[in-house]
Amino acid sequence: MFGYAARRRRRDPPSGPRPPESLGQAKGGGLWRKRNPGAALSRRRTESDLWAETLEAIGPVPEHTTWVSVGDRGSDVFSYLRRARALGWECLLRVGQEDRRIETAPTGEIGHLFELLGSLAGRTETEVEVRGGAGKPKRTASLKVDWRRVKIMPPRNRPEQRDAEPIEGWCVRAWEEEEREDALEWILFCTLPVAEADSALEKVGW
Numbered sequence: 001m002f003g004y005a006a007r008r009r010r011r012d013p014p015s016g017p018r019p020p021e022s023l024g025q026a027k028g029g030g031l032w033r034k035r036n037p038g039a040a041l042s043r044r045r046t047e048s049d050l051w052a053e054t055l056e057a058i059g060p061v062p063e064h065t066t067w068v069s070v071g072d073r074g075s076d077v078f079s080y081l082r083r084a085r086a087l088g089w090e091c092l093l094r095v096g097q098e099d100r101r102i103e104t105a106p107t108g109e110i111g112h113l114f115e116l117l118g119s120l121a122g123r124t125e126t127e128v129e130v131r132g133g134a135g136k137p138k139r140t141a142s143l144k145v146d147w148r149r150v151k152i153m154p155p156r157n158r159p160e161q162r163d164a165e166p167i168e169g170w171c172v173r174a175w176e177e178e179e180r181e182d183a184l185e186w187i188l189f190c191t192l193p194v195a196e197a198d199s200a201l202e203k204v205g206w
Contacts, residue, residue: 047074052083061088068092068192070206076100076189078155081167085191092206095171095187101153103166110153117173117187120146124197126174126204130184141184147172147200152189170194174204 051071061067069075069089073096084091100113122144132138151166172194175185186204194200 048077048080051075052080055084055087055089059087066090066192068206072096078152078164078167081152081191082164085167090191091169092188092190092192092203095189101156102171103151103153105149105151113150113171114187116148116150117146117171120148120173122146122175122177124200126201128184130182136182141176142178143174143184143204144177145172145174145197145200145204147194149194150189167191172200172203 051069051074055069067089069084069091071080071091071093073094075091075093076096081091081093095113098112098114101110102113102116103110104116124145126143126145128141128143130139130141148171149169150171151168153166154164169189169191170193172188172190173186174188176183188203190203192203194203
């Protein structure tokens with residue numbers, strides 16, 4: 001199993017005045033930094049490229065061997081999944097794109113992943129230990145877990161990928177049903193089979 005996180009070296013901010021185009025005027029004379037709507041997407045693209053390039057540097061999966069790349073939200077990019085699967089890698093990643101389009105099995109209906117998983121009741125349960133922090137004590141969280149076989153559809157806004165084949169896999173949702181500000185929820189996509197409760201709980205544990 002392989003896990004890789006893209007990290008950038010932290011640098012001190014440059015001295016002197018900031019570029020005026022990156023700042024706005026706030027009430028009371030203060031300054032606030034303008035948001036760049038494309039920054040998050042660019043960051044995600046960069047991280048996904050690092051994930052894929054790392055797998056390509058390691059190379060194709062040997063015959064009769066299973067290698068799994070376990071990734072965070074930065075790897076939730078269709079092009080990364082395609083590149084990983086082309087090398088024979090299996091993938092388990094945390095879904096970060098709320099508008100992720102899917103095809104559900106066996107009906108073939110096209111919809112959105114978050115809407116589908118939000119309608120599931122929870123076929124099994126598990127407990128996880130939540131570390132304390134920021135004044136909050138350590139606690140045990142009870143999670144409902146459910147899963148569904150899906151196909152991740154190619155993005156419609158990328159002409160070079162629009163006609164690509166969907167990527168088959170299973171989505172797993174683990175969530176804390178209790179109403180609380182810090183309630184847990186994990187939504188995962190996995191190319192390995194998730195056919196029963198033990199398999200779903202295994203993927204949550206990864």
